[in-house]
Amino acid sequence: MSAVAARIFPAGSGRAAFLVRFTLAAATLLLVAPALLSDFRLNLLARYLCLAIIALGIGLAWGQGGMLVLGQGLFFGLGGYAMGMHMKLQDADAQGLEVPDFMSWSGVESLPALWKPFESTAFAVAACVLVPMLVAGLLGTLIFRQRVRGAYFAILSQAMAAAFVIVLVGQQGLTGGTNGLTNFQTSTFFGLRLSDPADKRTLYVVVAVLFLAIFLLGRQLVRSRYGKVLIACRDAEDRVRFLGYDPTRVKVLAYAAAAGMAGLAGALYVPVVGIMSPAMLGIVPSIEMVIWVALGGRTALAWAAAGAIIVSWARTDLSERFPSGWLYAQGALFIIVIAFAPKGLAGLSEALQERARALWSRRGGSGGARHDEAAAPAEKVEVAA
Amino acid sequence: MEVFLSQLFIGLSVASVLLLVALGLTFTFGQMNVINMAHGEFVMAGAYTVYVLQTSVFSASMVTLAFGLALPLAFLVGGLLGLLLEFTLIRRLHGRPLDTLLVTWGVSLILQQVARDIFGAPNVQVKAPAFLDGGITLAGVSMPYTRLFIIGLVIVALVAIWLYLSKLPAGRRMRAVVQNRDLASASGVRTPRVDRLTFFIGSGLAGVAGVAITLLGSIGPTLGTNYIIDAFLVVIVGGLGQLRGAIAAAIALGVANSFLEYWSDASLAKAAVFALIVVFLQFRPQGLVVTRRRGLA
Numbered sequence: 001m002s003a004v005a006a007r008i009f010p011a012g013s014g015r016a017a018f019l020v021r022f023t024l025a026a027a028t029l030l031l032v033a034p035a036l037l038s039d040f041r042l043n044l045l046a047r048y049l050c051l052a053i054i055a056l057g058i059g060l061a062w063g064q065g066g067m068l069v070l071g072q073g074l075f076f077g078l079g080g081y082a083m084g085m086h087m088k089l090q091d092a093d094a095q096g097l098e099v100p101d102f103m104s105w106s107g108v109e110s111l112p113a114l115w116k117p118f119e120s121t122a123f124a125v126a127a128c129v130l131v132p133m134l135v136a137g138l139l140g141t142l143i144f145r146q147r148v149r150g151a152y153f154a155i156l157s158q159a160m161a162a163a164f165v166i167v168l169v170g171q172q173g174l175t176g177g178t179n180g181l182t183n184f185q186t187s188t189f190f191g192l193r194l195s196d197p198a199d200k201r202t203l204y205v206v207v208a209v210l211f212l213a214i215f216l217l218g219r220q221l222v223r224s225r226y227g228k229v230l231i232a233c234r235d236a237e238d239r240v241r242f243l244g245y246d247p248t249r250v251k252v253l254a255y256a257a258a259a260g261m262a263g264l265a266g267a268l269y270v271p272v273v274g275i276m277s278p279a280m281l282g283i284v285p286s287i288e289m290v291i292w293v294a295l296g297g298r299t300a301l302a303w304a305a306a307g308a309i310i311v312s313w314a315r316t317d318l319s320e321r322f323p324s325g326w327l328y329a330q331g332a333l334f335i336i337v338i339a340f341a342p343k344g345l346a347g348l349s350e351a352l353q354e355r356a357r358a359l360w361s362r363r364g365g366s367g368g369a370r371h372d373e374a375a376a377p378a379e380k381v382e383v384a385a
Numbered sequence: 386m387e388v389f390l391s392q393l394f395i396g397l398s399v400a401s402v403l404l405l406v407a408l409g410l411t412f413t414f415g416q417m418n419v420i421n422m423a424h425g426e427f428v429m430a431g432a433y434t435v436y437v438l439q440t441s442v443f444s445a446s447m448v449t450l451a452f453g454l455a456l457p458l459a460f461l462v463g464g465l466l467g468l469l470l471e472f473t474l475i476r477r478l479h480g481r482p483l484d485t486l487l488v489t490w491g492v493s494l495i496l497q498q499v500a501r502d503i504f505g506a507p508n509v510q511v512k513a514p515a516f517l518d519g520g521i522t523l524a525g526v527s528m529p530y531t532r533l534f535i536i537g538l539v540i541v542a543l544v545a546i547w548l549y550l551s552k553l554p555a556g557r558r559m560r561a562v563v564q565n566r567d568l569a570s571a572s573g574v575r576t577p578r579v580d581r582l583t584f585f586i587g588s589g590l591a592g593v594a595g596v597a598i599t600l601l602g603s604i605g606p607t608l609g610t611n612y613i614i615d616a617f618l619v620v621i622v623g624g625l626g627q628l629r630g631a632i633a634a635a636i637a638l639g640v641a642n643s644f645l646e647y648w649s650d651a652s653l654a655k656a657a658v659f660a661l662i663v664v665f666l667q668f669r670p671q672g673l674v675v676t677r678r679r680g681l682a
Binding site for chain 2: 068070139142143145146147148150151152154155156158159160162163164167169170171283287290294324327328330331332333334335338339342
């Protein structure tokens with residue numbers, strides 16, 4: 001029996017502790033938050049959770065995979081526009097129009113071919129996740145195959161996002177231009193009316209459940225054998241190649257997974273916030289996504305998500321009160337976190353936990369043996385001696 | 386034929402601006418493997434230097450004098466900003482290029498907001514000197530004097546840099562550090578000092594680029610972000626720290642952008658240029674000119 005238990009809970013306190021933490025987080029998000037927060041704040045939290053999903057992807061690609069993805073806005077936008085196009089078409093159908101409103105303003109009379117497939121819900125849902133993954137897979141393969149990595153890859157990913165925004169803004173008749181896709185009057189999101197407060201609360205629960213599911217998926221990916229190879233690629237890619245793995249495939253998978261997560265986040269963002277515009281997708285927002293993860297802690301997915309929620313909340317709060325101050329704060333955040341606390345809040349929390357464990361084991365003499373992973377090696381030697 | 390030539394001229398003009406901005410980056414990127422996202426803001430600082438000289442220091446009639454003084458002054462302003470950045474932050478992040486990228490991005494946000502707070506968010510117009518008004522028409526191609534001036538400025542800058550790198554001892558030391566940092570250090574070159582000088586020169590060149598950009602239109606706090614990505618692409622395509630590569634890449638990208646813009650439209654042209662770059666990197670991932678291979682990880 002204990003052998004079976006040892007198999008299911010290999011690291012003893014690790015697995016049980018995680019289950020406790022996860023259940024607490026899930027309960028907070030699914031039960032406590034809807035009970036305590038007003039409609040407005042719950043909607044804000046839903047928005048933050050969408051952004052946290054992007055952060056999970058970046059945590060996977062950057063934190064675990066070492067690929068500084070500065071262009072996640074591209075995939076966020078692909079997913080968001082896919083869902084937005086579908087909802088706009090629903091809107092147009094409900095109003096009896098042939099084309100969405102912004103198209104008639106731009107003089108486009110008949111529906112462009114690109115839009116036609118998005119009438120089907122199934123296609124739109126699939127496209128939200130699959131299109132970003134395919135784009136990431138293609139671009140990732142082309143780039144990583146040539147061993148372009150590190151800073152070069154970061155710049156290229158930025159250029160991708162920039163090019164995407166330029167195309168969106170330039171093709172106004174097709175994409176709504178700088179205004180983006182907005183004005184969803186009668187659309188529904190899988191039957192949830194966007195104007196109904198009760199339906200919005202249900203939407204929050206949907207977002208929260210998906211966030212938790214993606215988190216578990218990401219965590220499983222990281223803890224699997226694939227995850228170990230991914231971390232190895234981050235730390236020493238050429239060595240991984242010499243050992244016989246193909247780092248290209250490993251990295252492309254993580255990159256595509258991050259893109260899919262960002263696409264899903266975009267698709268959820270549209271019904272939550274009611275708009276998807278190029279302003280949320282370019283270089284500046286894409287780099288901002290990375291600072292969430294940097295602040296939270298790039299090596300731990302949960303902390304990356306927490307970073308996203310914290311920074312987004314701070315942004316909503318601060319940019320209302322001090323509109324010009326927010327950019328200073330953001331710049332300062334970049335500088336202070338990256339230069340002086342590169343492990344972010346996760347690192348701080350780890351440091352605090354180490355201190356706590358050191359104090360505990362010093363106080364409870366024999367109890368020190370149980371916390372041997374964290375206790376200073378010197379103390380361990382003392383006990384053994 | 387006329388159309389071809391005028392697109393070519395526009396392409397060369399765009400290339401010259403790109404090259405001016407990218408020259409400084411080629412140095413800092415090639416020399417220290419430092420990705421300075423605040424480089425665009427140094428360009429902006431140079432542009433605002435002209436504005437300040439024109440509005441606050443000199444009267445409205447001395448536009449030419451203000452402009453002439455702006456060139457060396459912008460070099461100093463950009464250089465000093467770069468030096469400050471290097472001294473306070475870049476030094477601490479030695480060997481962490483990705484972190485440097487993010488930190489300098491933070492610096493660029495702050496600099497942009499400072500510009501917004503001092504000069505206001507809307508764009509401001511800088512007057513071009515009177516002798517640059519108008520243009521000449523050669524073989525049916527209209528060439529404004531402002532664009533010719535920028536091309537001339539780039540050529541002067543390139544000659545100055547070539548002289549510096551080949552004739553002056555400081556320049557030779559810089560080349561040594563670019564080629565092999567450890568060996569240079571072992572041979573007695575003081576690499577931190579060379580780094581600082583490189584950063585100063587690179588950022589100074591950014592300031593000069595800013596002065597040139599005032600000739601092209603109005604300037605604003607977001608001037609830097611408009612040019613920074615293109616400049617980095619020039620550096621990537623050109624090859625690390627290679628002047629010849631940067632020149633070739635800037636010309637290639639400028640001309641490609643101009644011709645593609647003519648055939649389709651501005652937005653699709655940008656996307657197409659990006660696609661071309663990715664395709665190009667398939668065949669030459671280290672860029673156009675390579676003297677050293679990227680090290681093993």
